[in-house]
Amino acid sequence: MSRQQSERQASPPVRFGGTQAAGFAPWPRLRGRHHPSTNPHLPGVQSLRSVAVVIDGRGARPSGRHAVFRLGVSSVRVCADRTRLPYTGRGERVTRKWHLVLWLSSALVAAFAVPAVAVDMGIMTGSEKGTYYQFGLNMQRLVKQRDIDLSVYTSKGSVDNIYAVYQRPKTQLGIVQSDVLAFVARVQTDPVLKRVARKIRMVFPLYNEEIHILGRKGITDFDGLTDRRVAIGREGSGTYLTARLLFRVSDVRPKEMVLIDTDEALAELEAGPIHAMFYVVGYPVKLFTNNVTEADGLTLIPIFNKSITEFYPVAQMPAKTYAWQANPVDTVAVKSVLVSYDFRRLDCDSVGRFAQIVSANLDWLKKNGHPKWQAVDFDFSLKGWEQYDCVRRYVQRTGRALAATRRPSENPVMDAIKEILGN
Numbered sequence: 001m002s003r004q005q006s007e008r009q010a011s012p013p014v015r016f017g018g019t020q021a022a023g024f025a026p027w028p029r030l031r032g033r034h035h036p037s038t039n040p041h042l043p044g045v046q047s048l049r050s051v052a053v054v055i056d057g058r059g060a061r062p063s064g065r066h067a068v069f070r071l072g073v074s075s076v077r078v079c080a081d082r083t084r085l086p087y088t089g090r091g092e093r094v095t096r097k098w099h100l101v102l103w104l105s106s107a108l109v110a111a112f113a114v115p116a117v118a119v120d121m122g123i124m125t126g127s128e129k130g131t132y133y134q135f136g137l138n139m140q141r142l143v144k145q146r147d148i149d150l151s152v153y154t155s156k157g158s159v160d161n162i163y164a165v166y167q168r169p170k171t172q173l174g175i176v177q178s179d180v181l182a183f184v185a186r187v188q189t190d191p192v193l194k195r196v197a198r199k200i201r202m203v204f205p206l207y208n209e210e211i212h213i214l215g216r217k218g219i220t221d222f223d224g225l226t227d228r229r230v231a232i233g234r235e236g237s238g239t240y241l242t243a244r245l246l247f248r249v250s251d252v253r254p255k256e257m258v259l260i261d262t263d264e265a266l267a268e269l270e271a272g273p274i275h276a277m278f279y280v281v282g283y284p285v286k287l288f289t290n291n292v293t294e295a296d297g298l299t300l301i302p303i304f305n306k307s308i309t310e311f312y313p314v315a316q317m318p319a320k321t322y323a324w325q326a327n328p329v330d331t332v333a334v335k336s337v338l339v340s341y342d343f344r345r346l347d348c349d350s351v352g353r354f355a356q357i358v359s360a361n362l363d364w365l366k367k368n369g370h371p372k373w374q375a376v377d378f379d380f381s382l383k384g385w386e387q388y389d390c391v392r393r394y395v396q397r398t399g400r401a402l403a404a405t406r407r408p409s410e411n412p413v414m415d416a417i418k419e420i421l422g423n
Helices: 003-009 090-112 131-144 158-167 178-186 191-199 238-250 262-271 286-291 346-360 362-368 371-375 389-398 412-421
Strands: 053-055 058-060 066-070 075-079 119-124 148-153 173-177 200-216 229-231 256-258 276-281 298-300 314-317 329-341
Touching: 119 131, 119 158, 119 346, 131 148, 131 173, 131 346, 131 362, 131 371, 148 346, 158 173, 158 178, 158 191, 158 200, 158 238, 158 329, 173 178, 173 200, 173 238, 178 191, 178 200, 178 238, 178 329, 191 200, 200 238, 200 262, 200 314, 200 346, 200 371, 200 389, 229 262, 238 256, 238 276, 262 276, 262 286, 346 362, 346 389, 362 371
Parallel strands: 119 148, 119 173, 229 256, 229 276
Antiparallel strands: 053 058, 066 075, 173 329, 200 276, 200 298, 200 329, 314 329
């Protein structure tokens, strides 16, 4: 056996990271005609020193007996026991060259064939029968297709949502009412609210939420709630705060403000212990669609009080919004707002990317989501609020960035609100 044949048989397999690459057999011994190459365009690969590649715009030049190719996320290291490969003729040289090319191609595919890691995010919404929760589920379905795992959390409502976005882990987003947001931002006398306000940022304005007041048919307008027992929602809900504010600005004083959630309030209203209930939610709401009939003797109470309409935008619920509602009902509304914590690092990009996906797919949400998506206007200018800069950087690419307009307790935000409004 010649020295050349002996060296060829002893040639080591190609190795990846110091060990033989999985799924790759040692190079076979090749046979070919032994004559020097005269084609300048197909030189024999006689030395690993001669190998140079450019991957993704970056070159890597081998050194010594190792050729290292930087991939950005990993490295492929081709090792050989000798610097020079044996000269065995043009056919073998060309064949070995293509074996090297094919092996490197396979290694690159393996290096880049890593599944994308999904981003975990969380959003605070409301009750399962409310519009916030349905919006959360719609967005969850949308971004799931784009490697974002969005957890949709139920809650008592806007006040809880603001505080959860401020302090709860893995909860980057929340949906809140604009009047709750404004209240937190504008009260400068309470240190808790000031700290929270500094860290809450607007992602998008969403839609108007009409103030539903469902009551007995004998009550003809908002002023008729005087000396009545009225359910205003649980502490922590946006409904609770809005009802308190409406009674404050109108100077209407009910006999009792009953702190129960909407499901319980409807049962109490139908049974008789209370006279009316508040629910701030975008129409149509499932609770009233599925659980109220004309036989219940209930009606939506209109709001005409000028002290209220001076501060809240007027709205109207069309006739037959609910099957038992014969006529249109005048009321007022608040704007729902998607908010985020003021992140400065990784979650800044996560929120920005989330906003970009939602913004670019608004038409899909209108077609496949809750009916209230039809009323969403991401370009609405919410007075006193500037869009989160992490969001602007991303949504500017789709043309939807908004111009700038400018203690030991379960929920200290709720404590501050109660202290300011009075118990």
